Amino acid sequence: xxxxxxxRERNLAVFIDLENLAIGFxxxxxxxxxxxxxxxxxxxxxxxxxxxAYADWSRYPLYTAPFHESAIELIEIxxxxxxxxxxxxxxxVVDAIDLAWSKPHVDTFVIVSGDSDFSPLxxxxxxxxxxxxxxxxxxxxxxxxxxxxxxxxxxxxxERQEQTEQQMATDLAxxxxxxxxxxxxxxxxLFIEACYALRRENHEVLYASxxxxxxxxxxxxxxxxxxxxxxxxHLLEEADNLAxxxxxxxxxxxxxxxxxxxxxxxxxxxxATAAATAAPGAPGLPAPSIPLPSGGAPRRDRRGSxxxxx
Numbered sequence: 210x211x212x213x214x215x216x217r218e219r220n221l222a223v224f225i226d227l228e229n230l231a232i233g234f235x236x237x238x239x240x241x242x243x244x245x246x247x248x249x250x251x252x253x254x255x256x257x258x259x260x261x262a263y264a265d266w267s268r269y270p271l272y273t274a275p276f277h278e279s280a281i282e283l284i285e286i287x288x289x290x291x292x293x294x295x296x297x298x299x300x301x302v303v304d305a306i307d308l309a310w311s312k313p314h315v316d317t318f319v320i321v322s323g324d325s326d327f328s329p330l331x332x333x334x335x336x337x338x339x340x341x342x343x344x345x346x347x348x349x350x351x352x353x354x355x356x357x358x359x360x361x362x363x364x365x366x367x368e369r370q371e372q373t374e375q376q377m378a379t380d381l382a383x384x385x386x387x388x389x390x391x392x393x394x395x396x397x398x399l400f401i402e403a404c405y406a407l408r409r410e411n412h413e414v415l416y417a418s419x420x421x422x423x424x425x426x427x428x429x430x431x432x433x434x435x436x437x438x439x440x441x442x443h444l445l446e447e448a449d450n451l452a453x454x455x456x457x458x459x460x461x462x463x464x465x466x467x468x469x470x471x472x473x474x475x476x477x478x479x480x481a482t483a484a485a486t487a488a489p490g491a492p493g494l495p496a497p498s499i500p501l502p503s504g505g506a507p508r509r510d511r512r513g514s515x516x517x518x519x
Contacts, residue, residue, distance in 0.1 A: 218422060219255025219317045219340070222308055223248075224301050225281070226322035227264035227272060230364075233323060233349030241271060244279055246367045247344060251319060252426045253406035254342070258315055259308060263297040302330045309337050316340060320358070323350030331357045374402065384471060385451065396436040396444065397453055399424050404454070404470045415467040416459070417445060 230242045251257060260281040265288040266273055276283060284304075286297040308315060318334050320327050323345030331341045331354065343350075343358035347365055355361045381398055403423040407415050421441050425431050438444040445465050448454045454470040 220258045220315045221251060221255050221317045221319055221342075222259035222305070222312075222315045223251060223257060223261070223281075223319040223321060224305055225260075225262035226297065226301060226320075226324060226327070227262050227269060228297060229322045229324045229349065230346065231264075231269060231272075233346030242364070244272075244275055244281070246371060247321065247364070248279055249427070250362065250367055250370065251342075253410060253423065255317060256426065258312075261301075261304060263301050265297075298324070298326050302327070305330060306333065309334055309339055317342060319344060320354075321345065323354060325351030325353045328353050328357050335359070374405075377401065377405070381471070384453075389451075392436050393447075396431075396433070397448060397451070399428060399431065400444070400448060401453065401470060403427060404467060415470075417441060417465045417467075420445075420467065 225244075227242075234242055248257065248260075260279070261284055262272075262276055262281050263284045263286055264272070265286055266283055268288060273283065284297075284300060286300060305318060305320075309318070316338075317340040319342045320331065321344045323343075328351070331343070334341050341358050341360075343354055343361040345354075345361075345364065347363050350361075350363070378398055381401055382394070385394055385397065400420070403420050404415060406423055406427070407419060412419065433439075433441050433444045436444070438447065442465060445454070445456050445467070448470075449456045452471070455468045456465045457468055458464070459466050
């Protein structure tokens with residue numbers, strides 16, 4: 210199977226300027242910065258190899274425990290009357306440059322800050338062939354830093370993404386057959402989350418291996434045998450039979466690819482239904498779709514169809 214450079218798994222190094230984030234949160238009167246939302250988004254982009262956060266931790270005691278539980282290295286920068294902030298910035302820059310030169314397998318650097326002082330660092334990392342992602346608050350992020358990064362993620366967008374995922378989980382619960390065991394509900398929820406994550410990263414072709422890798426990054430303990438499947442292939446076939454995804458065999462490798470999954474299928478069905486409702490019976494328009502029964506999606510029996518069986 211040939212996977213392009215864009216589709217290969219990235220190795221990420223994350224550097225967090227906590228002071229800048231804390232100031233941004235105070236200005237916007239938010240409760241506090243949730244590092245878990247950030248890591249859940251970044252793990253969709255690749256493997257998190259290095260995670261470091263810089264601060265005078267005596268000033269931010271509420272962040273110490275959640276950062277430590279997330280396996281982030283806490284770099285202590287004692288606050289001094291005039292040089293405390295610059296000391297943290299300089300230490301972050303030195304560590305990032307050292308890592309860029311000493312660990313060539315780390316190809317993506319994430320700067321979690323909105324401080325324009327990091328713009329030269331971003332430029333230098335890009336000169337050395339690194340992909341740079343920025344992440345910060347809308348109210349405290351410099352336009353210079355944002356525009357210099359290859360990608361920039363606003364923390365506020367992560368909060369909206371969380372709401373979308375909660376709605377997706379609710380919709381999926383109603384879509385699955387009511388008698389489906391809880392373990393199967395759990396694994397298919399993770400499966401759909403992984404598919405959405407890959408789509409957010411602009412992957413058009415969802416290879417089985419890519420989906421499984423994303424599921425394992427989201428939940429490192431994932432093992433399909435725990436959910437009753439002999440292989441990931443059997444899990445995909447079950448998802449297809451439950452109408453959660455459409456799968457096809459790659460003609461070159463013989464492995465499965467997911468062509469569509471339930472969220473995309475619902476969106477297209479809604480669009481077709483709206484067109485048919487606007488002009489029922491009009492020539493050239495699709496017929497109105499038949500609503501699903503209240504018990505959820507009908508189970509599709511693929512036996513004998515030859516669609517994805519060997």
